[in-house]
Amino acid sequence: METKLKLPRSCRIILKNMRPHELLAAQEIFTRMRAANPKYPGLSTTYRSMEILVKEGFVQSVDLGDGEKLYELVDPGEHHHHLVCNHCGTQIHMDECAIEDLREYLIETYGFHVTVHRLEMFGACEVCLKKKF
Amino acid sequence: METKLKLPRSCRIILKNMRPHELLAAQEIFTRMRAANPKYPGLSTTYRSMEILVKEGFVQSVDLGDGEKLYELVDPGEHHHHLVCNHCGTQIHMDECAIEDLREYLIETYGFHVTVHRLEMFGACEVCLKKKF
DNA sequence: CTCGATGCAAACGATTTGCAAAATT
DNA sequence: AATTTTGCAAATCGTTTGCATCGAG
Numbered sequence: 126m127e128t129k130l131k132l133p134r135s136c137r138i139i140l141k142n143m144r145p146h147e148l149l150a151a152q153e154i155f156t157r158m159r160a161a162n163p164k165y166p167g168l169s170t171t172y173r174s175m176e177i178l179v180k181e182g183f184v185q186s187v188d189l190g191d192g193e194k195l196y197e198l199v200d201p202g203e204h205h206h207h208l209v210c211n212h213c214g215t216q217i218h219m220d221e222c223a224i225e226d227l228r229e230y231l232i233e234t235y236g237f238h239v240t241v242h243r244l245e246m247f248g249a250c251e252v253c254l255k256k257k258f
Numbered sequence: 259m260e261t262k263l264k265l266p267r268s269c270r271i272i273l274k275n276m277r278p279h280e281l282l283a284a285q286e287i288f289t290r291m292r293a294a295n296p297k298y299p300g301l302s303t304t305y306r307s308m309e310i311l312v313k314e315g316f317v318q319s320v321d322l323g324d325g326e327k328l329y330e331l332v333d334p335g336e337h338h339h340h341l342v343c344n345h346c347g348t349q350i351h352m353d354e355c356a357i358e359d360l361r362e363y364l365i366e367t368y369g370f371h372v373t374v375h376r377l378e379m380f381g382a383c384e385v386c387l388k389k390k391f
Numbered sequence: 392c393t394c395g396a397t398g399c400a401a402a403c404g405a406t407t408t409g410c411a412a413a414a415t416t
Numbered sequence: 417a418a419t420t421t422t423g424c425a426a427a428t429c430g431t432t433t434g435c436a437t438c439g440a441g
Contacts, residue, residue, distance in 0.1 A: 133421060134415090151406080167423055172406060188323055190376060192431085193405060208370045217368055223360050224379070235350055236384030237341045243323060244377045246357070251369030266396055267440095284431080300398055305431060325406085326430060 132181075135166045135174045140183060140198075146218050148187055148195040148207070151175060189245055210250035217250065265314075268299045268307045273316060273331075279351050281320055281328040281340070284308060322378055343383035350383065 132140070139154065142161045149157070151171050158165040175196050178184040182201040186194050189209060199205070208217040224242050231237045265273070272287065275294045282290070284304050291298040308329050311317040315334040319327050322342060332338075341350040357375050364370045 135421080166421080169407080169424080170422055173421085188321055190321055208364065208368060208372070210370075211373070217370060219368070223357070227356050231341065231379070235341060235352075236387065237343075237350060237379075238382045238387055239341070239379045240344070240381040242377070242379040244375070246364070246370075246372045246375040248373040249371045254369065254371055268396080299396080302399080302432080303397055306396085 132177065133174065135170045136177055136183075138162055138165050139171075139174055139178065143184075143196075143198050145198040145200075148189075148197050148216060150193045150195055152193075154196065187245070188243065206244045207246070208250070209245065209247050210253055211247050212249055212253040212256075215250045215252075265310065266307065268303045269310055271295055271298050272304075272307055272311065276329075276331050278331040278333075281322075281330050281349060283326045283328055285326075287329065320378070321376065339377045340379070341383070342378065342380050343386055344380050345382055345386040345389075348383045348385070 135158075138158055138161070142158060143149070143154065152168070154175070155165075155168045155171040158171070175184060175186070175194075179186050179196070183198065185197050185199045185204050187197060187207065188194060189207075205222060206219045208219065209215070210217075224239065224244060228239055231239055268291075271291055271294070275291060276282070276287065285301070287308070288298075288301045288304040291304070308317060308319070308327075312319050312329070316331065318330050318332045318337050320330060320340065321327060322340075338355060339352045341352065342348070343350075357372065357377065361372055364372055
């Protein structure tokens with residue numbers, strides 16, 4: 126038996142208006158939610174909401190290394206990785222998780238059991254490669 | 259012909275006193291350098307130095323997601339990844355780079371050419387696994 | 392003398408927090 | 417009425433920057 130999950134209003138607004146596969150900073154989420162719904166709460170509430178949504182598995186938080194956390198809707202329990210083009214900024218979402226195959230190897234070699242991981246790759250996308258960047 | 263690299267004094271002190279395979283925050287580096295050498299410059303110089311050392315390839319900067327950058331001596335050009343135990347905090351350094359094998363696959367599948375990547379894995383180390391954490 | 396290195400304090404930017412007011416149940 | 421959510425401003429914290437001074441070549 127699972128208790129029905131009760132999310133605050135702000136979380137519900139976010140879930141309703143945030144699109145999957147879009148990496149957004151808290152600031153940006155706040156701005157968009159306000160635009161979509163003038164009665165949407167303030168910025169600090171956004172931070173509080175994202176914390177809840179991450180914990181509940183609705184949102185994945187991603188760190189691209191530029192000093193701010195980015196958030197992204199995911200199918201609960203799922204996660205994936207990003208290929209970020211350094212030239213045009215395009216973000217490609219990998220369908221598969223590159224680490225899955227590594228799991229067993231890491232247990233055998235290091236005795237280490239991976240539960241969470243973070244992987245981001247940077248480089249050049251197809252288009253920019255052709256432009257000879 | 260390569261120009262002889264001239265590093266500021268603070269960088270030289272850091273290279274001399276920092277141990278390989280040890281992840282340290284700027285604050286921590288500052289403290290240690292001061293301890294090793296009372297004439298070592300201040301904290302802001304440490305930040306400026308790390309920037310140089312990263313750019314020159316002496317140091318790798320790592321983000322474990324807790325809001326501060328960590329720095330680590332590396333053999334120039336090299337890089338590697340970390341297995342961080344969530345229970346005891348142990349950091350295991352992987353000898354190999356798990357991503358190398360992925361490179362070709364990503365080019366074929368996504369047309370994406372990876373130049374830089376970030377990979378950190380979190381979970382339970384051998385010791386903590388045995389403790390049934 | 393000239394230029395890069397440094398010190399110091401202020402600025403910054405994202406995030407967090409404290410507490411009182413408002414809304415939900 | 418009790419509990420949860422929110423607003424707002426202030427506090428945090430790591431990091432960066434401006435600018436005057438110091439020091440090596």
